[in-house]
Amino acid sequence: MTALVHTRDELAAARSATTGTVGVVMTMGALHEGHRALLRAAREQADRVIATIFVNPLQFGPNEDFDRYPRTLDADLAVCADAGVDLVFAPDRPEMYPAGEPMVRVDPGPLGERLEGASRPGFFHGVLTVVLKLLQVTRPDLAFFGEKDYQQLTLVRRMVRDLDVPVRIVGVPTVREPDGLALSSRNRYLAPAERQAALSLSAALRAGAEAAELGRDAEAAARVAFDSSRAKLDYLVLTDPDLGPPPARGPGRLLVAAWVGSTRLIDNVAVEVPSAT
Ligand SMILES: Nc1ncnc2c1ncn2[C@@H]1O[C@H](COP(=O)(O)OP(=O)(O)OP(=O)(O)O)[C@@H](O)[C@H]1O
């Protein structure tokens, strides 16, 4: 049975009555197979699963899609019930921010200013602040985040380490459509032609990863493969797994962000840069 609570008092009462290890999956709702993979991992690795559903205003810029972001609570509850979630916490804005916008926020540091942070100023202050708040109120042993939002996952790991938050962060691989498109709640904004154009992101990443395996420049190959007649590139960059400078050899990460019409999408893949022999 999946219980639904909307207030922190109800959550605290339910949490106090919970025994065993607790895993949390934080979402903004509009649940899809990517979220299901997180819920499945939580179900497998924890005794009890809490899902949170909250479209966090703090992480949206003034010209972003906060107002039109899909809100599908009934369908989301059905997904959670089907996935064996024990408790859903779906607060409204005043419940999460009773004093209005918080004066004190988590500072993501220099990594928060790059890539997504450069295109979405204040984004990671908003993300890390709400993630920390949700960790405080749910008090999980484990928290699950998708690799699809790789910079977010990296910064959450870093926050937990730097601020001594007592939780283990688990990364979950990106779930894709059969043609390669990474699942995202924002995919539902795409018109059919845009849905095709959105493949430009995953195709570029695939080309980059294949090039790396052959000892060629992954980022350059991805740039060539990116179809800029169909999508407008924001960034495409090879980094090391911690989002530092690209490795001369060994594991790396290739990350892309692009606009398809008025929809901004992100994606990334692991790449392996072979050592020159
Ligand atoms: N395709 C996916 N595979 C694995 N995890 C995912 C996928 N899409 C989202 N997630 C993870 O689900 C969690 C909640 O993400 P969120 O609710 O923002 O969904 P989203 O699809 O990323 O939405 P948006 O389209 O707004 O970026 C995050 O940890 C995110 O990384």
Ligand SMILES: CC(C)(CO)[C@@H](O)C(=O)[O-]
């Ligand atoms: C982690 C998160 C739920 C914080 O609002 C959000 O950024 C998301 O859905 O990835």
Ligand code: BAL
């Ligand atoms: N999926 C990460 C949250 C966001 O894009 O706002």
